[in-house]
Every structure is written in structure tokens, then in C-alpha cells.
Amino acid sequence: MFGVNGVLKLVLATCVVGFVGWRVIRALSGAVKMKQLRKLLGDEWIEQNVVCPDPQHPLGRWYQESPDSSVIRYAEELANFVLNGGAVICDVSRLASKLKGEFVDTLVELGYAVFLGRRGCAVTMEPTAPKSGPDLLAVKDESYYVEMRRVGLDEDHAAVDTATEDVF
Numbered sequence: 378m379f380g381v382n383g384v385l386k387l388v389l390a391t392c393v394v395g396f397v398g399w400r401v402i403r404a405l406s407g408a409v410k411m412k413q414l415r416k417l418l419g420d421e422w423i424e425q426n427v428v429c430p431d432p433q434h435p436l437g438r439w440y441q442e443s444p445d446s447s448v449i450r451y452a453e454e455l456a457n458f459v460l461n462g463g464a465v466i467c468d469v470s471r472l473a474s475k476l477k478g479e480f481v482d483t484l485v486e487l488g489y490a491v492f493l494g495r496r497g498c499a500v501t502m503e504p505t506a507p508k509s510g511p512d513l514l515a516v517k518d519e520s521y522y523v524e525m526r527r528v529g530l531d532e533d534h535a536a537v538d539t540a541t542e543d544v545f
Contacts, residue, residue, distance in 0.1 A: 410444060413456035417473050426477075435480045455487045464494030467502035486512050486525050493523075 414436075415423050427437040439448040459465045459472070467490075475483040490500045493515045504514035504522075511522040 411449065411453055413453055413460055416460060417456045417469065418476060419473070422477065434477070436476075451488075452484060455484070455491050458491045458494065459487065462491075462494060464498070465490045465500045465502065468506060471506065472502065482525070482527070489513060489523060489525065 411423060411427070414427075426432060426434040427440050429437065432438055432441055436449070436452065439446045443449075459467060460469070472483070472487070476487075486502065490502055490513055493513070494500045496517075498515040498517040498521075500516075501514040503512065504510065511524045513523040515521045515523060
């Protein structure tokens with residue numbers, strides 16, 4: 378009934394229609410979010426590490442818990458401010474790399490940068506990069522260097538933190 382070419386055309390048409398339908402359904406269902414995070418981290422990375430079936434990255438674990446999670450919304454809001462607000466200057470590729478690797482620590486830095494930027498400071502993330510130095514430079518009448526440090530906790534607190542990370 379169908380020749381080899383006919384079957385190949387049918388398979389190709391089915392694949393194309395399926396792919397287009399999948400994209401339309403995702404777009405209409407609201408499942409595709411994180412517009413600014415996708416800009417910052419890349420669509421491919423988001424698909425492989427966040428919206429995948431078994432995410433290992435903290436952002437993916439929060440997304441798996443709830444796509445509308447407050448952490449996801451917060452990270453999206455920070456990314457939007459940095460990419461579009463104009464008050465925070467940073468090396469976008471370096472920021473993306475840090476978010477992919479040290480998500481929680483970098484999210485804290487990003488949060489402070491946005492906080493200061495919203496209060497009228499001109500903020501530069503990693504102002505001495507590529508050399509080591511402070512995390513932020515905030516300028517408003519005066520220049521202020523800001524360094525974020527993780528507070529050392531005793532063993533009991535560290536055990537609770539480890540258990541919390543394991544849960545998520």
C-alpha cells in the first residue's frame with residue numbers, strides 16, 4: 378500500500394506534528410516558565426537539570442516539588458532584575474556558571490546585589506574578577522565593598538543542614 382518513501386514521509390510528518398503539538402501544549406499549559414532563568418542559564422541546561430524527571434541541581438529539586446515554588450519565582454525575579462534592571466553590572470556568563478555550580482551561595486549574593494540595586498546603588502558583582510576579591514561593589518555617594526560569608530555552625534546545626542539538603 379505505502380512504499381518505503383511513503384512510510385518515511387508518514388513517520389516524518391507524525392514526528393513534526395507531534396513536536397509542534399508538544400510545544401503548543403507546553404506553551405498553553407503554563408508549564409514553560411523561567412523566561413529570565415532560561416536566558417541566563419540556557420534552555421538546554423534548564424531542560425537537562427531543572428525540568429528533567431530526576432533533577433540533581435537544587436533549582437531542579439525545587440521545580441520538581443512545585444513549578445510555582447517561591448524559590449523558583451525568587452530566582453526568576455532576581456534574574457530579571459539583573460538582566461533587565463540596569464542597576465547591577467556583572468559578567469553574565471560567569472554568573473550563570475556560578476548558579477549552575479554553587480546555586481545557594483550565588484543566590485544569596487544575587488539577592489543582596491538586587492536588594493542594593495533597588496535601593497539606588499550601582500552594584501558590580503565580583504568587581505575585581507578574574508582576581509579574587511569582594512563579592513559586590515555598591516556605589517551610592519560612597520563606595521562599599523561587600524563580602525558574603527557562610528557562618529560556621531556547630532556540628533548539630535551542620536547535621537540539620539545536611540539532613541535538610543538530603544530531603545530536597
